Amino acid sequence: MDYAGLDYRNIRFPVDRPLTEDERAKRYHQKTPSNAPPMDFLSVIKCNNHYIELVDRWYSIKGFNTxxxxxxxxxxxxxxxxxxxxxxxxxxxxxxxxxxxxxxxxxxxxxxxxxxxxxxxxTECGRWTHYPMRLNRKTRQVHFFRQNGTVLMVPWDDLFLTLGEEKSPLSGTTYDLRAHMLDTDGETVLESFSLGYPSPLGNAESIDKFWAFLQPYMEAEDGVERTWHHLKENIGYLVPVDGRKEGWRWSIARSFMLAAHWPYLQLVFSPFFGLNAVGRMLAMWTSKVPEWPAEVEQESQVDADDPYTLTWRDNDTIGWWELYWPLICTVIGVGGFVGLIGWMVSNLWR
Missing domain, CATH: 1.10.287 (Helix Hairpins)
Incomplete structure (x- = not known):
């Protein structure tokens, strides 16, 4: 799967280099909205009048490497x-x-x-359950939880945002909303991270849709209200990792969401999705929950009566097709895979 930028043993985005012409040509300007239909791609942890918090690009595919x-x-x-x-x-x-x-x-x-x-x-186990990003609308700061547990803080207006492209042997070309922190010369890339990642199945237009979701929150006068309505009315789920590890139910549901609209494909690919769910559980159970530094939490205080506060506690109930059908597929897929391996091993011993 697409693990580009994972900062484990220095596998990460190239830095200490000048911006490329392609990055300049595909830049997203903070003040320029997108006309595409907004989509958040199940990337929001929580949202309120003060800040929005997002998961990292590796969260959706977590479990595969395990x-x-x-x-x-x-x-x-x-x-x-x-x-x-x-x-x-x-x-x-x-x-x-x-x-x-x-x-x-x-x-x-x-x-x-x-x-x-x-x-x-x-790369997944014994690390962090996820690497959150917090975009503070009031202070206009972006906080990125690095893979080594430290936190990058950079002004929203100073980020160079562009369409990122990566190639993976398993998923082909993938796209993300790439954020670059530049040196004082405005040319040299000092650090990079993915601010938005639709999924391994996303395309360049998917980034336009994500930008149409994220940009109004930080820039539009009614951005908080628009974001709240989008999450509340169109999505139904926020990622359940706010101060906790995701439970086994969500590990199963999230692993099968790539084929959420095609239950028959979930059954056909149940060995792959089911093993990913099991690997995801193991990765989550062995990893630590990230915690923001005190100074980040101090400047992110949420009003008690904030009407735009949303977390996973406001999610819709996970139903039959979101959980129980994937659970059945997990049992069938993992059971079939284990049975096949057992049959192959028994024949080798003969």
């Missing part, structure tokens, strides 16, 4: 075990050259798979 990494690591461990057993306990034959080849060449490759799988798991 389950895939587990499969890679266990596969490598299985083959490494088979090679060692064959070398030391196989009957004496005239195939010792082949066994030495397995020990010298194939065993390191198998152990490399174990290491690679563990590396993938660590």
């Amino acid at each position: 389950w895939f990494g587990v499969c890679v690591a266990l596969g490598g461990l299985f083959f490494a075990t088979m090679i060692v057993l064959a070398f030391f306990w196989a009957p004496v034959t005239d195939q010792r050259a082949a066994l030495w080849f397995m020990m010298i060449v194939l065993l390191p490759i198998s152990l490399g798979l174990v290491w690679g799988g563990w590396w993938l798991i660590r």
